[in-house]
Amino acid sequence: MSTTSDDRSAGGIAAPAGDRGGILEVFKREPVALAAFTIVIFSMPLWIPVLGGYEGLATLIVIWGIFVLGFDILLGFTGYLSFGHAAFFGGAAYVTGFMYRDVSDNVIVAFVASQVGTLILAVVIGLLAMRRTGIYFSILTLAFAEMLFAAALSIFAPLTGGYDGMTRLQEPNLFGVKMDGLTIFYIAAAMLAIGYAMALRLRNSPFGVMLRAIKENPMRLEYTGINVWRYKMAAFIISAHYAGVAGFLMVTYEPYVATKFLHWSTSGEVVIMSVIGGVGTLVGPIIGAGFVLYFQNVVQAVIGEQWRLILGLVFVFVVAFLPGGFVDLARMVWKATGNRLRARRHNVPDMELTETKYGTEERLR
Amino acid sequence: MNDLFLTVLAGLQIGAIYAMLALGLTLIFGTLGVVNFAHGALYVIAIYAAVQVAINVDFTVALIVVPLFLFVVGVVFERGVIRFFYDRPHTDQILVTFGLAIVVEEVAKWLFGANNIPFPRPDWGDGVIIFYGPGAVIPPVPVFQEAPQLWLPFIDGFVTFDYWRIILIGVTIVAVSVLFYLLQFTRFGLIVRAGMRDSDMVQFLGINIARRFAMVVGLGAAIAGVAGLFGGPILGVTPDQGMKLLVPSFLVVVIGGMGSLAGAVLAAVIIGLSLAFTADNPDIQAVIIYLIAVVVLLFRPRGLLGRKGVFE
Numbered sequence: 001m002s003t004t005s006d007d008r009s010a011g012g013i014a015a016p017a018g019d020r021g022g023i024l025e026v027f028k029r030e031p032v033a034l035a036a037f038t039i040v041i042f043s044m045p046l047w048i049p050v051l052g053g054y055e056g057l058a059t060l061i062v063i064w065g066i067f068v069l070g071f072d073i074l075l076g077f078t079g080y081l082s083f084g085h086a087a088f089f090g091g092a093a094y095v096t097g098f099m100y101r102d103v104s105d106n107v108i109v110a111f112v113a114s115q116v117g118t119l120i121l122a123v124v125i126g127l128l129a130m131r132r133t134g135i136y137f138s139i140l141t142l143a144f145a146e147m148l149f150a151a152a153l154s155i156f157a158p159l160t161g162g163y164d165g166m167t168r169l170q171e172p173n174l175f176g177v178k179m180d181g182l183t184i185f186y187i188a189a190a191m192l193a194i195g196y197a198m199a200l201r202l203r204n205s206p207f208g209v210m211l212r213a214i215k216e217n218p219m220r221l222e223y224t225g226i227n228v229w230r231y232k233m234a235a236f237i238i239s240a241h242y243a244g245v246a247g248f249l250m251v252t253y254e255p256y257v258a259t260k261f262l263h264w265s266t267s268g269e270v271v272i273m274s275v276i277g278g279v280g281t282l283v284g285p286i287i288g289a290g291f292v293l294y295f296q297n298v299v300q301a302v303i304g305e306q307w308r309l310i311l312g313l314v315f316v317f318v319v320a321f322l323p324g325g326f327v328d329l330a331r332m333v334w335k336a337t338g339n340r341l342r343a344r345r346h347n348v349p350d351m352e353l354t355e356t357k358y359g360t361e362e363r364l365r
Numbered sequence: 366m367n368d369l370f371l372t373v374l375a376g377l378q379i380g381a382i383y384a385m386l387a388l389g390l391t392l393i394f395g396t397l398g399v400v401n402f403a404h405g406a407l408y409v410i411a412i413y414a415a416v417q418v419a420i421n422v423d424f425t426v427a428l429i430v431v432p433l434f435l436f437v438v439g440v441v442f443e444r445g446v447i448r449f450f451y452d453r454p455h456t457d458q459i460l461v462t463f464g465l466a467i468v469v470e471e472v473a474k475w476l477f478g479a480n481n482i483p484f485p486r487p488d489w490g491d492g493v494i495i496f497y498g499p500g501a502v503i504p505p506v507p508v509f510q511e512a513p514q515l516w517l518p519f520i521d522g523f524v525t526f527d528y529w530r531i532i533l534i535g536v537t538i539v540a541v542s543v544l545f546y547l548l549q550f551t552r553f554g555l556i557v558r559a560g561m562r563d564s565d566m567v568q569f570l571g572i573n574i575a576r577r578f579a580m581v582v583g584l585g586a587a588i589a590g591v592a593g594l595f596g597g598p599i600l601g602v603t604p605d606q607g608m609k610l611l612v613p614s615f616l617v618v619v620i621g622g623m624g625s626l627a628g629a630v631l632a633a634v635i636i637g638l639s640l641a642f643t644a645d646n647p648d649i650q651a652v653i654i655y656l657i658a659v660v661v662l663l664f665r666p667r668g669l670l671g672r673k674g675v676f677e
Contacts, residue, residue: 075456079456081456081460083459131662132662132666134455135400135455135459136619136623138400138456138459139400139615139616140619142612142615143612143615143616143619143658144659146612147655150651150652151651151652153651154648154650154652155648155651264608264612268463268467271460275460305474306471306475308467308471309468309471309472309474309475312464312465312467312468312471313468315460315464315467316461316464316465316468319457319461319464320449323457
């Protein structure tokens with residue numbers, strides 16, 4: 001990476017705008033990917049019923065898609081495995097629910113409030129959990145999310161409704177327009193498309209390169225005089241906001257806040273979706289979300305109670321034998337059928353572990 | 366004084382199960398560097414194995430069979446799964462053990478249902494224990510007369526406590542002592558501790574460290590087996606017990622310091638006592654362990670007894 005972009009990004013965590021076309025840049029760089037993505041997402045209510053799904057499933061997939069997209073910015077780009085993302089999803093859901101119940105039924109008010117709540121949560125949890133890396137980080141995020149879950153059921157029970165969740169919310173609306181059926185779907189789908197475009201832009205920005213550098217070798221980055229902490233924190237907060245938006249949409253779609261939104265199983269589900277789909281590929285986790293939700297809602301009707309068991313087995317299989325997830329599988333199939341893969345953009349050459357007679361070695365691919 | 370004594374006992378009992386699970390976790394982590402998200406699943410296997418043997422055969426048989434069975438499960442788990450993940454990133458190790466935890470929980474749900482299976486206590490562990498002080502008169506009721514009794518100088522009158530919970534505390538002390546003995550005073554322990562420092566070097570010296578490590582996982586699993594055997598009758602037998610206990614056990618490990626056995630025991634006692642002393646106030650009790658974790662990690666990021674440079 002050149003020194004000029006180093007200087008630019010060292011000055012501020014935001015991606016430098018203006019000189020290369022800002023946010024619109026991505027439309028020039030990845031036009032096909034983005035257009036295809038948008039078409040597939042927006043047409044989902046048309047093709048999901050063909051596969052045995054229903055309209056609501058499309059909405060759920062889109063909402064969880066936003067959630068996992070943000071998760072991928074943290075895990076896929078930066079290499080931090082959070083086991084507590086339910087904190088942001090559920091936190092935003094509770095704030096949204098509180099807004100609908102006690103303050104206003106306007107979605108914009110609830111949206112702003114939920115994002116403020118997410119920001120506060122992300123800063124507090126980030127300051128504490130980001131002190132450590134790797135496994136410590138996973139355990140700490142899990143602990144903080146569980147703490148929030150426990151608090152919601154005890155200290156804040158008068159506010160959150162305890163084990164019953166938040167019920168009797170006003171029907172959310174946007175200046176009179178009810179948020180039901182396809183309306184909320186298209187709003188969520190638009191947010192997913194925007195979120196996807198932002199994530200693509202992020203990946204190709206100097207900021208994104210910094211995040212990947214953190215994943216590769218944070219110490220080396222620190223030695224070059226870069227404030228690694230600031231980049232990590234920014235990635236964490238951005239990732240939390242995606243989760244927050246998803247939480248807000250979830251309650252707007254179905255005006256009810258379940259305690260499950262804060263439970264660790266929600267965090268676990270996001271992890272499963274991301275890994276099955278393919279960590280770090282942006283599209284992969286969304287496919288993973290679709291797969292898991294399809295399994296949960298459609299395949300369950302066919303195979304019954306054991307769907308979670310089968311999903312767990314699929315997950316273990318993917319972790320063990322297919323670390324790149326479905327996207328990697330698609331790549332392999334693509335390669336095996338005689339096509340050439342487009343080179344992936346990387347700041348370091350692709351290394352792979354090679355068995356030699358002297359043991360494993362890192363070699364250029 | 367009586368209340369204080371009972372609260373401390375309650376705290377030790379809560380801490381006992383956490384201590385046994387956390388010891389296994391920290392042992393596996395310290396030797397293999399693997400965070401075992403499936404440790405709760407080992408506990409689940411233990412409670413179901415224990416309850417089946419106890420109902421169909423006898424609890425005394427379960428006492429021997431279950432820890433041995435769990436030892437085998439642990440060894441198979443290491444040889445069959447973890448072994449292939451030593452060279453993979455930490456996140457992959459977390460993910461695969463997490464996946465296995467889900468699979469075990471779902472298999473348990475499938476085979477035995479999601480509802481609690483009543484776990485009968487053996488006759489010798491039923492009833493209460495009586496602690497009595499100077500000049501106490503124990504009522505001439507058969508229930509009290511036949512119960513085990515213990516004289517303690519500081520008790521005013523007499524108090525009763527669930528006998529099984531006292532047994533649990535005692536078993537934990539024995540299990541922890543045996544583990545410490547194994548690791549500190551035997552050749553096996555010496556090799557394992559050396560392997561914790563530098564496993565490559567130990568291997569160069571001609572020692573089959575892989576076999577020792579498999580046994581370490583087996584040991585960790587066996588302690589989880591003991592925890593399930595004695596914890597099952599108190600906490601219940603449901604498939605989600607594993608995950609319920611896993612999070613506090615992780616916190617115990619983190620508070621005590623990753624890889625530190627003494628730290629795990631110390632932290633388990635602290636957590637247990639703090640839960641017992643806040644029992645009057647459920648709101649505080651619900652979050653107290655997380656608060657302790659936050660405070661400890663703010664002031665001692667490596668945990669209470671954590672050493673520098675352990676997998677950082």
